[in-house]
Amino acid sequence: MTRPLLAALLFDDGAAPDPMIAAVLECHPGLRVAGLLQSPVREGDCDCRDLTVRNLQTGEVHAITQNLGTQSRGCRLDGGALAELAGGLLQALDEGPDLLILNRFGKSEAEGGGLRQVLEAALLRGIPTLAPVNPRHIGLWRDYAGDLAEEVPCQPQALENWISRALEPGEIFL
Known part of the structure; x- marks a missing residue:
C-alpha cells in the first residue's frame, strides 16, 4: 500500500486552520510532531495583523512579522x-x-525561502508533511508540488483521514 507524504490543507481566506489542526493532533497522544502552528495577535499601535507561531515540540512562541509602520x-x-x-x-x-x-506554504516558500528547505528535508527523510495553503497561494502550491501532493479540505475528519493514511506502514507515495 502507498501512503501520502505531502499534503496541502486548503482553508478559506480569512479562516485560521490552526485551532482545527491542534484539536486533531490532540487525538493522537504519543504522536511525535515537529513544526509550527500560527496565531494572529494584535500589539501596540500597529493597525495590521502581527503573526506568531508556536513550536509544536517546545511550545515556544515566536513572532514572524516585523512592524514596518x-x-x-x-x-x-x-x-x-x-x-x-x-x-x-x-x-x-x-x-x-x-x-x-508547516504553519503555511506561501509566496516565500514558492520563491525558495521561508520554510521551504524544511519541507524538502522532511520529504527527503520520508516524514509526512502537512502545509496549510491559503486560496490566494493555491496556484503557487500546485506549481511547486505538482501531482506529488494531496489537497485536503480543512475539515477535522479529512485531516484525520490523511494523518492516518500518512502514518500507515507501506511505500511512500511521492
Whole structure:
C-alpha cells in the first residue's frame, strides 16, 4: 500500500486552520510532531495583523512579522525570524518526528525561502508533511508540488483521514 507524504490543507481566506489542526493532533497522544502552528495577535499601535507561531515540540512562541509602520505596504514577514525557525526545525527533523506541520506554504516558500528547505528535508527523510495553503497561494502550491501532493479540505475528519493514511506502514507515495 502507498501512503501520502505531502499534503496541502486548503482553508478559506480569512479562516485560521490552526485551532482545527491542534484539536486533531490532540487525538493522537504519543504522536511525535515537529513544526509550527500560527496565531494572529494584535500589539501596540500597529493597525495590521502581527503573526506568531508556536513550536509544536517546545511550545515556544515566536513572532514572524516585523512592524514596518502604519504607512508600510510591503511584506511584513520577517525573513530572519523564519530562517532561525527553519534552523530549529531542521534540527528537530534529526529526531525523527512522525509528522511535520508547516504553519503555511506561501509566496516565500514558492520563491525558495521561508520554510521551504524544511519541507524538502522532511520529504527527503520520508516524514509526512502537512502545509496549510491559503486560496490566494493555491496556484503557487500546485506549481511547486505538482501531482506529488494531496489537497485536503480543512475539515477535522479529512485531516484525520490523511494523518492516518500518512502514518500507515507501506511505500511512500511521492
